[in-house]
Amino acid sequence: MNKGLLFVVSAPSGCGKGTILSEILKDDRFYYSVSSTTRSPREGEINGVSYNFLTKEQFEELISSDGMLEYAQYCDNYYGTPKEMVEKKRLEGKNVILEIEVQGAMQVKKNCSDAVLIFIMPPSVAELERRLRKRGTETDDVIAKRVAKAVEEIPFAHKYDYVVVNGELEKAVDDFKAVISAEEHKAVYARDFIDEVLENA
Amino acid sequence: MNKGLLFVVSAPSGCGKGTILSEILKDDRFYYSVSSTTRSPREGEINGVSYNFLTKEQFEELISSDGMLEYAQYCDNYYGTPKEMVEKKRLEGKNVILEIEVQGAMQVKKNCSDAVLIFIMPPSVAELERRLRKRGTETDDVIAKRVAKAVEEIPFAHKYDYVVVNGELEKAVDDFKAVISAEEHKAVYARDFIDEVLENA
Numbered sequence: 001m002n003k004g005l006l007f008v009v010s011a012p013s014g015c016g017k018g019t020i021l022s023e024i025l026k027d028d029r030f031y032y033s034v035s036s037t038t039r040s041p042r043e044g045e046i047n048g049v050s051y052n053f054l055t056k057e058q059f060e061e062l063i064s065s066d067g068m069l070e071y072a073q074y075c076d077n078y079y080g081t082p083k084e085m086v087e088k089k090r091l092e093g094k095n096v097i098l099e100i101e102v103q104g105a106m107q108v109k110k111n112c113s114d115a116v117l118i119f120i121m122p123p124s125v126a127e128l129e130r131r132l133r134k135r136g137t138e139t140d141d142v143i144a145k146r147v148a149k150a151v152e153e154i155p156f157a158h159k160y161d162y163v164v165v166n167g168e169l170e171k172a173v174d175d176f177k178a179v180i181s182a183e184e185h186k187a188v189y190a191r192d193f194i195d196e197v198l199e200n201a
Numbered sequence: 202m203n204k205g206l207l208f209v210v211s212a213p214s215g216c217g218k219g220t221i222l223s224e225i226l227k228d229d230r231f232y233y234s235v236s237s238t239t240r241s242p243r244e245g246e247i248n249g250v251s252y253n254f255l256t257k258e259q260f261e262e263l264i265s266s267d268g269m270l271e272y273a274q275y276c277d278n279y280y281g282t283p284k285e286m287v288e289k290k291r292l293e294g295k296n297v298i299l300e301i302e303v304q305g306a307m308q309v310k311k312n313c314s315d316a317v318l319i320f321i322m323p324p325s326v327a328e329l330e331r332r333l334r335k336r337g338t339e340t341d342d343v344i345a346k347r348v349a350k351a352v353e354e355i356p357f358a359h360k361y362d363y364v365v366v367n368g369e370l371e372k373a374v375d376d377f378k379a380v381i382s383a384e385e386h387k388a389v390y391a392r393d394f395i396d397e398v399l400e401n402a
Contacts, residue, residue: 119388121395125402151402154395162383163391175386182363182383185376187320190364194322194355201326201352 002189004031004090006112007180008098008105011120012150014132016166020120021099023173024180031094033086036062039077054078070100070107080104095180102156109159116183118176119160123167125151203390205232205291207313208381209299209306212321213351215333217367221321222300224374225381232295234287237263240278255279271301271308281305296381303357310360317384319377320361324368326352 011017025032036052038059047053054062059078062068071080081098089096098108098115108115122128128150132143157163162179166172212218226233237253239260248254255263260279263269272281282299290297299309299316309316323329329351333344358364363380367373 121391121398124398147402151399154399154402157391157395158388160388162386163388163395164386165394175382178379178382179386181376181379185363185365185380187359187361187364190322190358193366194358194364197322197325198352198355201348201355 001093002192004029004092004094004096005180005183006086006090006096006098006108006115007183008100008108008115008117009120010100010102010105010117010153010156010160011166012122012128012153013146014128014135014150015120015122016131016169016172017099017120019169020164020166020173020176021097024097024176029093029095031089031096033081033089033096033098035079035100036082037077037079039075039079052082069098069111070104072101072103081108102153102159106156106159116162116179117160118162118164118179119157120172120176121154121157121163121165122150123165125154127167202294203393205230205293205295205297206381206384207287207291207297207299207309207316208384209301209309209316209318210321211301211303211306211318211354211357211361212367213323213329213354214347215329215336215351216321216323217332217370217373218300218321220370221365221367221374221377222298225298225377230294230296232290232297234282234290234297234299236280236301237283238278238280240276240280253283270299270312271305273302273304282309303354303360307357307360317363317380318361319363319365319380320358321373321377322355322358322364322366323351324366326355328368 009017009021024030034048034052036054038054038056041047041053045051062082063071067082067084069081069083069086071078086096105117109117125147129143129147132138132146164172164175210218210222225231235249235253237255239255239257242248242254246252263283264272268283268285270282270284270287272279287297306318310318326348330344330348333339333347365373365376
């Protein structure tokens, strides 16, 4: 059995990343990696589902033992991805999906040369703003901040392996699945199969 | 408009490469590159369809002016792919498909760093032999030679970018199309789009 692949997915808020990933995760060959954090659980958040809630000591111990695939600090709290679970799931043959921000994605790229980075883009910033407004849940101020953040994040798309544009959801899901399929068909993962075919020839 | 991609496809005889490519070529975004040769046309062969028939002088002039993407000599005749047409079609935005043998594919890989190499494998050598026999057109001797050649070619699959196994035709075509789609979604080809989104933000 081949080791599972590691897909790192980033997207500005409002790009439909969650909807695309929920389609991908219907296939149980995939494992969604839950982030770890030292911030306190909010009401309704479940440990291991929303986040893995760690103490500051536990998190810093992971950092100092090179146990984090990526991490960052916001407002005095740590957020990140411990290597152990990602590696365990990959060894079980699962494709692991990491949904993280651009800075974290850049760290994973550095720490894990075979990670596959996918950036989901909106068709335009105007369309992104329209979608955020359509939700009707955020104030103009919050929407303006999200749009500004998107404009900061989009230039990082260059540094990813693949860019998928979510213009039409079904097409974006197909494009995303094509990237996964192609990565699984890389010759480097066919070594055992090639050897097997030759041994039985 | 982005430049078209260059796909190099190799497969042992009997792998269903022709059938897979005929499915891909239904899409007119693709251009099938016809090989050039110095051998004489056989009855029924049409210049520009079966091969581009060149004189030995024309072919050697292309070689000496670095005009060949790949070439080889068999039985005193040259076979190969001039760079010019491939480049012209790519600049028109067409994805060019080159169906060539492993030695030629290795030359293209060296001469053209953005070429995408795909190797089509049989599920097993026994299945390949079964398919060759099923055709009922070749003698045992010819079949034995083709199987032996396949066993020589299969180890080169390692050196390709992708390996697609033709166990079931429909699946193989889907896998092949996924490779094409993923390559088109490489971030390197999204540069203009990213810039455009940011300019209009």
